[in-house]
Structures are given as structure tokens and as C-alpha cells.
Amino acid sequence: MGTVSTSTLSLAVVGAGPVGLTLALHAARALPHARVTVFDARPLAQDVSGDPRTLALSLGSVQLLQRVNAWQPERAQRILEVHVSQQPPSLPAVLGRLLGEPEVRIRAIDEAVPMLGAVLSYGAIVAPLQAAWVAAGEREPQRLATRFGTPVTALKPLASGVEVDAGIAERFDLAVVAEGGVFSEQARKSLSRDYRQTAWVGTVTLADAKPGVAYERFTRHGPVALLPLNDGRAGLVWCVDSDDDPVAELDDAQRLTVLNTMFHAEVGRIVDVSPLKHFPLGLNAERTLTEGRTVRIGNAAQTLHPVAGQGLNLGLRDAFELVRALSHSPDVDAMLRRLEWKRGPDRWAMIAATDFLARSFTWHLPGAGAARGLGMAAVQVMKPVKSALARQMMFGSR
Structure with a gap:
């Protein structure tokens, strides 16, 4: 059965970068009775605020961070x-x-x-997101949980859910993988x-x-x-x-x-x-976002050339649309099918545009x-x- 009430939905978010934390915070607000757990390999005490990597956010991404009270x-x-x-x-x-x-x-x-x-810098995005998530967890420890310091080693599909193994195996209705890494460190995807x-x-x-x-x-x-x-x-x-x-x-x-x-x-x-x-x-993308009750978003779904500076923005839109879909449908399996259809035009337009531009610089055509x-x-x-x-x-x- 695919029907899961939002009052009993259990959601695992794997990856506490900008996309994963934004997803978790947005889900905590939009799904007020769902249980949300964030997993990440890095220790919670590790200071991320000084990470100097420069990132460009679109206006839509800024608005989403404002919505989850993590915009500085x-x-x-x-x-x-x-x-x-x-x-x-x-x-x-x-x-x-x-x-x-x-x-x-x-x-x-x-x-x-x-x-x-x-x-702004990567640290200036992630640090306030993490602080907002920790504060939310302290307010509602019975439904918002943090599992930092232990990497997720396996995701096992179940008949109506997924088992997340991070030292201890836990069952969730839905797992969202939001840790992508950089192109050179990734296993090769279907595209x-x-x-x-x-x-x-x-x-x-x-x-x-x-x-x-x-x-x-x-x-x-x-x-x-x-x-x-x-x-x-x-x-x-x-x-x-x-x-x-x-x-x-x-x-x-x-x-x-x-x-x-x-x-x-x-x-x-x-x-x-x-x-x-x-x-x-390089380009490294999944042809589909979903596999059973596991969803991949952000760099876990598509790693793009930076020519248009849109990779993070696309991942944040993935997060927003996933939570919106969950808030509108108690049938998780039907929601995942609609999500694939809903995200398709945005994903493939950006994948095609960045791929075309990136490869155009290698063409030696008159x-x-x-x-x-x-x-x-x-x-x-x-x-x-x-x-x-x-x-x-x-x-x-x-």
C-alpha cells in the first residue's frame, strides 16, 4: 500500500549540505506531524561556517532560504x-x-x-541552515532527529518503505539522498x-x-x-x-x-x-529521481557543469517540489510518480542547456x-x- 498519513510519515534525509538541510527544514514546517531524521557523516560539532567556496543562488533559492528562516x-x-x-x-x-x-x-x-x-560562501549557507535545524530539533525532539557523525552505509528497499543503515538499521517510509559530492568522486550514474x-x-x-x-x-x-x-x-x-x-x-x-x-x-x-x-x-545524472521509496535530489541526482551556475538552485527546487508533493498527497507511491513527471521539464532543460554549452567549447567547427x-x-x-x-x-x- 502506498498510502501514508502525514501524521505518521517517517522521512530520512541523507546528507546535511544546503539541499538536504533545506529539505529537512521545509518538511518540518510543511508536514507538522511527520517524523524527519537527518543523517550525515560529519560530526555535528564540526564548524562549517568558515568554508570559503563561493556559490551563486538564484532569487528563487533566496526566497526558499527565507521561508525556512535560514537567510542571512x-x-x-x-x-x-x-x-x-x-x-x-x-x-x-x-x-x-x-x-x-x-x-x-x-x-x-x-x-x-x-x-x-x-x-555567498558555502559556510554562510550551511551554518545558518544547520543552526536552524538543530534549534528545530530541540523544540520538537520527539519528531525531528539528527544522526551526525555516522555515515549511511546502505539503503535497503522494503515492501512499503526503506531501511537506512547508519550503524543501526532504521525503517522509514521514504529516504531522500541529498549528498552528492563532486564529479571526480562520484560513482558513474546512468547518464x-x-x-x-x-x-x-x-x-x-x-x-x-x-x-x-x-x-x-x-x-x-x-x-x-x-x-x-x-x-x-x-x-x-x-x-x-x-x-x-x-x-x-x-x-x-x-x-x-x-x-x-x-x-x-x-x-x-x-x-x-x-x-x-x-x-x-563532467555531467553525471540519474535518468529518474526515484527508485522504490528512495529519492535522489541535488548533486545526488544531477551533477552539472558550472557554466550556468545553476546546480545548487536546481537541487533546492528539487527539495521544494518534493515537500510540496508530500503535503498534497497521502499516497507516497503515487506522489513519487507525479514528482518524476513534475520535475522532468526543469531537470532536463537545465541538463540539456549546460551539457550543450559545455560541449560547445570542445567543438572545433568553423x-x-x-x-x-x-x-x-x-x-x-x-x-x-x-x-x-x-x-x-x-x-x-x-
Whole structure:
């Protein structure tokens, strides 16, 4: 039988990162009588607040964190404008003279929203989420539980539930896996592609930073992005070909020199670059979110190329839609079937878009760069198309 009352539903959340904790908090509020247990391998006492990894949240994600009382605006830099451009030569000479350098500018003011999104560190997202979850558990210990410090070693399907083994086997009506990790550390899923690209990440300091402006630049090696931070700094994501990596052998001074040749003139001078870390990029996605009474969301369901900066936002939408579906249906099995259908357009649109863009930088076809430049120029002048793109970035497919 698939019917489970929300007053008796038992939910296991495996993974206490941004997606897992948001799911747990949202479920605790939207399903006031359900039992929710969060599992994670790291100890509860481990301080996550200092994790400096830079993440971009869409407006929809910010709103979801506000809903679960885990948003700290003082630690975030709002994104008020996104400027996308392509390094010359982008267009044939004649078109270049007519159209100029192709670019797309998306501005919050044009979309009548307070911001397109926000940039903040991983620690600034997870620490308040974890604090909110711990506080919720202290208020309602009889139904909200925390199992940190012991990894989940097995999920065993049962006739009408799932057994979660984290040292002690416990039965739940539904288990949600929200711990994904990075591409290089994951077991390969049913849809997997190694892009043979490397992301170099760190921070830069700008001589004349424009607050709230995010930049993405398409180069012949791959996309490079600057995400606005406080104090004139920006988060750097620099994607290059792994087999012909132009970054690996450079020292910090040389990297700074190269970066100053890459961006649109509007960025101005980059005066400092931090030591950079690197990791390989690929697509690793499940064809379906559900298997029996186990659901995978976030990076556990789809790990994407960072070209559009939408991986975390997609995972948070997974979490929101799952809880909404649970709140509307006592039949768990029917709900899971509807969830697969409901999440399909958003998931596959984002998977297809990021996969296409990522692979386009590996194509050595005549005119590939010009085609991308023409597409950008067209989007800039077609306001309804640009607005639709902005809404997709902020809220996903609805």
C-alpha cells in the first residue's frame, strides 16, 4: 500500500549540505506531524561556517532560504546584473562592425525584482541552515532527529518503505539522498560524460569593482566567470581544457596577467588573484529521481557543469517540489510518480542547456564561435526572450 498519513510519515534525509538541510527544514514546517531524521557523516560539532567556496543562488533559492528562516542577508552580495560576453573574434568582420561585441545584460531593475540572486560562501549557507535545524530539533525532539557523525552505509528497499543503515538499521517510509559530492568522486550514474575540462576557482580583487554585477566571458578555452563579493572582491570560476590546460603551469602573477587580457573592458583591472584550486568537470545524472521509496535530489541526482551556475538552485527546487508533493498527497507511491513527471521539464532543460554549452567549447567547427555570438546578440535585442531567460535563471521551469 502506498498510502501514508502525514501524521505518521517517517522521512530520512541523507546528507546535511544546503539541499538536504533545506529539505529537512521545509518538511518540518510543511508536514507538522511527520517524523524527519537527518543523517550525515560529519560530526555535528564540526564548524562549517568558515568554508570559503563561493556559490551563486538564484532569487528563487533566496526566497526558499527565507521561508525556512535560514537567510542571512548581511553575509551575501546581491546580484543586480549579469553581463555575458564573448572574447573576440566573436563575429565576422562585417557583422562585428554593425553589432559590436556581442553581449547579454540581464538586470534586476528590468525584471522588477529586488535582485536576480545572491553570492555567498558555502559556510554562510550551511551554518545558518544547520543552526536552524538543530534549534528545530530541540523544540520538537520527539519528531525531528539528527544522526551526525555516522555515515549511511546502505539503503535497503522494503515492501512499503526503506531501511537506512547508519550503524543501526532504521525503517522509514521514504529516504531522500541529498549528498552528492563532486564529479571526480562520484560513482558513474546512468547518464555520464567527462568533459575533459578543469575548473580553477578562487577569488580576485578588482581595482574598480561594480557592486552587484556578475560577469561571464566565453573564451576559446571555455567560460570564465566573476561572481561579486564584498570589499571589491569577486569569486573566480575559470574553466579550461584539461588536455591543454593554460593555467596549470602559471604562477599567481602570470595568472593575473592572463586574466587581465580575458574579460570585457567593463570589468576593469584585476589587481590580485588568490591561490587557485582546481577540479574536473563532467555531467553525471540519474535518468529518474526515484527508485522504490528512495529519492535522489541535488548533486545526488544531477551533477552539472558550472557554466550556468545553476546546480545548487536546481537541487533546492528539487527539495521544494518534493515537500510540496508530500503535503498534497497521502499516497507516497503515487506522489513519487507525479514528482518524476513534475520535475522532468526543469531537470532536463537545465541538463540539456549546460551539457550543450559545455560541449560547445570542445567543438572545433568553423563558425561555432560566430554562431554563439550571433545568438547572444539576438537575445540582447529580443526583450521578451531575454526576460524569459532571466525568469528561467531566477525560478527554473514552472
